[in-house]
Amino acid sequence: MNKGQTDKVYVIGIGDNGANNLGKETLSIIQDAEILFGGERHLKFFQAHPAEKVIVKSNLKEVAAQINLELGKKRMVVLASGDPLFYGIGKYILSKVERDKVEILPFASSMQLAFAKIKESWEDAHLVSLHAKPMEDLLNLIKISEPKKIGLFTDDKNSPDHIAKTLIEKELNGYQAYVCENLGAEDEKIISGNLEDIAREKFCSLNVMILIKREKQYAPKDEKSESNRKWSFGIPDLQFFQRTPEKGLITKSEIRVISLAKMKLQPDSIVWDIGAGSGSVSIESALLAPSGKVYAVEKNKEDFNLIQKNIEKFKTANVMGIHGLAPDALLTIPDNPDSCFIGGSAGNMQEILRICSERLNKDGRIVVNVITIENLAETWESLKKLGFKSEVTLLQISRSQPILDITRFAALNPIFIITAKK
Numbered sequence: 376m377n378k379g380q381t382d383k384v385y386v387i388g389i390g391d392n393g394a395n396n397l398g399k400e401t402l403s404i405i406q407d408a409e410i411l412f413g414g415e416r417h418l419k420f421f422q423a424h425p426a427e428k429v430i431v432k433s434n435l436k437e438v439a440a441q442i443n444l445e446l447g448k449k450r451m452v453v454l455a456s457g458d459p460l461f462y463g464i465g466k467y468i469l470s471k472v473e474r475d476k477v478e479i480l481p482f483a484s485s486m487q488l489a490f491a492k493i494k495e496s497w498e499d500a501h502l503v504s505l506h507a508k509p510m511e512d513l514l515n516l517i518k519i520s521e522p523k524k525i526g527l528f529t530d531d532k533n534s535p536d537h538i539a540k541t542l543i544e545k546e547l548n549g550y551q552a553y554v555c556e557n558l559g560a561e562d563e564k565i566i567s568g569n570l571e572d573i574a575r576e577k578f579c580s581l582n583v584m585i586l587i588k589r590e591k592q593y594a595p596k597d598e599k600s601e602s603n604r605k606w607s608f609g610i611p612d613l614q615f616f617q618r619t620p621e622k623g624l625i626t627k628s629e630i631r632v633i634s635l636a637k638m639k640l641q642p643d644s645i646v647w648d649i650g651a652g653s654g655s656v657s658i659e660s661a662l663l664a665p666s667g668k669v670y671a672v673e674k675n676k677e678d679f680n681l682i683q684k685n686i687e688k689f690k691t692a693n694v695m696g697i698h699g700l701a702p703d704a705l706l707t708i709p710d711n712p713d714s715c716f717i718g719g720s721a722g723n724m725q726e727i728l729r730i731c732s733e734r735l736n737k738d739g740r741i742v743v744n745v746i747t748i749e750n751l752a753e754t755w756e757s758l759k760k761l762g763f764k765s766e767v768t769l770l771q772i773s774r775s776q777p778i779l780d781i782t783r784f785a786a787l788n789p790i791f792i793i794t795a796k797k
Contacts, residue, residue, distance in 0.1 A: 380624060384442050384472060386453045386465050388482035390559035391581065394421030401480055405452050410445060412438055413454030421454075433465065439471035439553040439625040440678060446476055457484035486526045489583045491556040492565055496753055499521070500524035502584075505533035510541055511668075514692040517547045521667045521796060525550075527584040535584045539573040545692070550586040557581050565749055606689060608632065616684040617653040623657050626744065629772050632788055635659055637713040637742045637794040638769075643667045645736070647712040649701045649727060650674075650719025654682035654694065660716070661691035668693050670708050674721060702726045711736050719744040724750065725757045732761045733796075750790045763795035 385404050394402060405411070411418060411426045418428050431453070438453075445451060457466030465479050490497040499529040501522040503513050516522065529535055534696040535554045542548055552573045556564040566576060593608055606614075609632040617625045626634065634656065640646065644664040648657040651671035661669045671694055673679045686694045695754075697704050702723055715731040717724075724743075731741055732779060741763070745751050751767070758765045769791055773784035 381445075381448050381450050383478050384446065384451045384453060384468070385478045385480060385481045386455055386459045386468055387415060387459050388455050388459050388463070388484075389420065390457065390482050391557050391563070392559045392561070396559070397482070401732070404480070405454075406700055407450055408452040409449040410441075410451045411454060412442075414453070414456075417454035417456070417638050423735075426452075429728050435464070437531075439468065442468070442472055446472075457487070459487070462506075469785050475740065477688070483581050483741055485555075486528070486560055488558045489526065489553070489585055492555055492558065493567070493585060493587075495524065495554045495585070495587065497524065497526065497711075500526050502526045502528075504528040505528045505538070508533075509536070509738055511692045513538070514541070514545060514547070515665060515763075517542075518692070522589070523588045526585040527586065529582055529584055531580055535582065536576055537573050538584060539570040543570050543574060545690075550587045552586070553585040554578055556582050583657070599684045608635075608659070608663075610659060610689075611699040612655070615653050615655050615658070616681045616688065618681065625653050627772070627787055628655075629787075630744065630770055630792070631656055631659060633746060633768065633770065634716060634792055635663065635689050637792060638740055640664045640714060640715060641667070645710045645715040646670070647705070647708065647715045647731065648672065649705070649715065649717045649731075650721070651682060652678050652718060654678075654685045654696070656716050656718060657694050658685050658691050660691045661694045661716075662689070665693065667713075668695065668710055670695050670697055670710070670712075672697045672699060672701050672704045674698070674704075702730050705730050705734075708734075713739045715741045717741070720750075724753055728754070728757045728761060732763070732797075739796070741793075741795040744791070745791050746788055751793070754793050758793070763797055765793055767790040768794070 387401060387405060390396060408426045410429060411421060411424060412429045412431050412641050414431055442451060453464060453468060455463045459479055461484040469477055501516060503516060503525060507530060508530055514695045531544050539552060546691060548570045550570060552568060552570055554566045556579050574723060611647060612625055612628050615625060639733060640663045642664055643666040644669055647670040648662045648669060648671045651657050651673040657669045657671035679696055682696045712733045713736050720727050743754050745754060755765060769789060771789045774784045775782050776785040
């Protein structure tokens, strides 16, 4: 390796003790650099270095442009934390600079060091970054997989104490926690304890957190407890919180099952449930798409509150309730849908379908439930104008009902299920 060459940029990982523990060849490359890129913390380790110093923050685009401009002219080094290809800047640099013009020299990653410090193997660990990311990613992982080991990259908002408090609130508290601060530095510190201990502490911003499962995931409860129940497809209607005495504002289980089958959900699907009512379709969609997200849009405040209660009951943290009237409420949803379910439109069907059509991901589906011929005709014509191919299923369902010592069938309202795809 020619340390003085200018036709390559070196992306070098360092630890929290800076130049200490770096090899001679790596130090020589850094010392020979004419431009040093890095975070303020990284550059402080090389304050006496005569090179031009460029602070890396949210200016990654400008950094990549400067690297490309100076290639072949100046010797450049990008300083990074630990392994630059492990949640680091290395991936971005490789996407913007010719790959054969980039050399990656990793140091031990903070997560690797953390597992070494607590003397646990980590080949079977689940790693989650909470840097400016929702806590739901972690909650869903624990609820679905119950992993034995989790490595967490925290930030100032999702700090270890906040993470611990959230897990306790959600009854996901069967973990021993380790918080590893300033790894490799003189003020390195390892704090361990159960989640209750961690929730009471405050931590410096430079840390990683490890969770090791020590006991049964959920707190011990009766076997018939709803928290321990594994819900099957087609959850009975009465299991949902719904309006009383005005029961009936819920997509019935038989209709829900067929509608969900028409939606063709995948484990990571994004779902819009428009006119969600008490949220039965949202809840079942979330269980079918545990790695996805479900947006439940409902204009009625009482029903919206019931959605929140059902989210808590069924432990579906990947459902986001939106209190508002479609179509305007749809404009607040950040993710484009793979599937839209429309259970109510409040007279705005054409505009709702237009927005769904514009936002729908490739190969996505729109499934609409209507009970009147007029709404069926309006929906059918609107979808046709938007370029969809549609089919309609008419469901006429009757349920057995006892009368004294005999049984009869009681009919549910007939319903049309329109399924559309481009």
